[in-house]
Amino acid sequence: MGKLAFIFPGQGAQYVGMGKDFYEKFPVCRQTIEKAAEISKLDLEKICFEENEKISITEYTQIAMTAVEAAILKALEEQDFYPDITAGLSLGEYGAVLASGTMSLEDIFYTVRKRGIYMQEAVPKGGAMAAVLGMEAAEIEKICEEVQGVVSVANYNCPGQIVITGEEEAVEKASEKLKTVGAKRVLPLQVSGPFHCGLLKGAGEKLSQVLEEIPLKEIKIPYVSNVTAQMVTEKQQVKNLLVEQVSSPVRWQQCVETMIENGADTFVEIGPGRTLSGFMRKINRNVTVMNIQTVEDFLKVTEKLRERRESNVGE
CATH class of the missing domain: 3.30.70.250 (Malonyl-CoA ACP transacylase, ACP-binding)
Structure with missing residues (x-):
């Protein structure tokens, strides 16, 4: 049997109400979103769950999306589901970095909050x-x-x-x-800035200063970088790639192809929307793609993953 990949969507997939059922159903999800709120000093319950304008403003969107993706990931980990390989599109790469085990939950939230602010400041108008x-x-x-x-x-x-x-x-x-x-x-596209181009280099430089202070652990689960579309297995690579990613093109199709070349045949999209699942159908129709954005999805997908695990043990 092939490898299991977790993939995380990026900015633009957010919507009011994302993650609310997880927050209400699973204590680990509530704790994760509350931790993000504490570190960012933002009312993330309000931003994620109630009608508001902030949810589509970069400096708020980024931490809100990451909090929800991290919460769903933690619910999966609590039931002992881990990927063999992982990746995320743009902002979603932070979900992949978290899944890789190289950066702590607290440091992910702190870094993403700063990233959102710096990217918003870099091009407040135009673009x-x-x-x-x-x-x-x-x-x-x-x-x-x-x-x-x-x-x-x-x-x-x-x-x-x-x-x-x-x-x-x-x-x-x-x-x-x-x-x-x-x-x-x-x-x-309805975006608040021209992301992934040279205009964002200043934001990347500021982010570099933040990342300098962040301790990294050895990578347990390899992730695929947006910048190179190659697997990242050494912690020494992580910071430079995250800095470059702010102003470099996102090579998502190539990232998926790299995961498939390395044996991934089952992909689980974790977070709001079904954007990546849609891309996957155009990249390669021969792989299995599942999506978790609601508790209902979570229950269905974890049942399928259990069946997959049991059949794998039986081989």
Whole structure:
């Protein structure tokens, strides 16, 4: 039997009410979200569970999403479910770092809170992102290079979906040009900054100072880096990759391909939405994909994982 992979979604998947049933049902989830609230000095119950504007503002979204993903992960660990390999898209990489065992829960929350603030401050105004559908990566990269101003690829999500990022005017120009040369659609994204481009380098530099103070343990479970799409097995690699990740493209399709090449055949998406499950169907239809965003999902998935474990023991 192949390996089990846990994958964690990034910013944009958040919604009001995410994680509420876990918070109410499992003490470990309540404790995890309360710990994130304590460290961030934010009312995360209000941000996650009640109608509010903060949930879509980067500096609040990032810690809220990470708190919910960490809470679900802790519920899985409490029932003795651990992945063989893990990865997360953009912000979701912090869920993977937590699952890897190299950074403590408290340090993850502290780092993510700072990351959200720094990314918000780096480009408080201007900047845009757009999803380009139905076009090859090389063609998109070429158009971005031809357009004046800052515009580049932010995310290699899956075949047929790539996200561009940069200065608002440059992204608009690139979007128009991409439509004329064959993109099926180019959709502006509702984001609060042009993530994963050179405009965010300052945020990465500030994050580097935070990470310098964070102690790391040896990696127990390898994770795949967004920056390199390679497995991270040595703790010495972690900090530089997390700094680079702020302003580098997210190579998500390549991350998934790396996990499959290394034996992963069952993927569990942990956190709000089903974005990664959707990407997975376009990357490789031959793997099993499950999703946990509600307690109902959790109960179904853990039952399947138990069956998988028992059949594995019997082999």
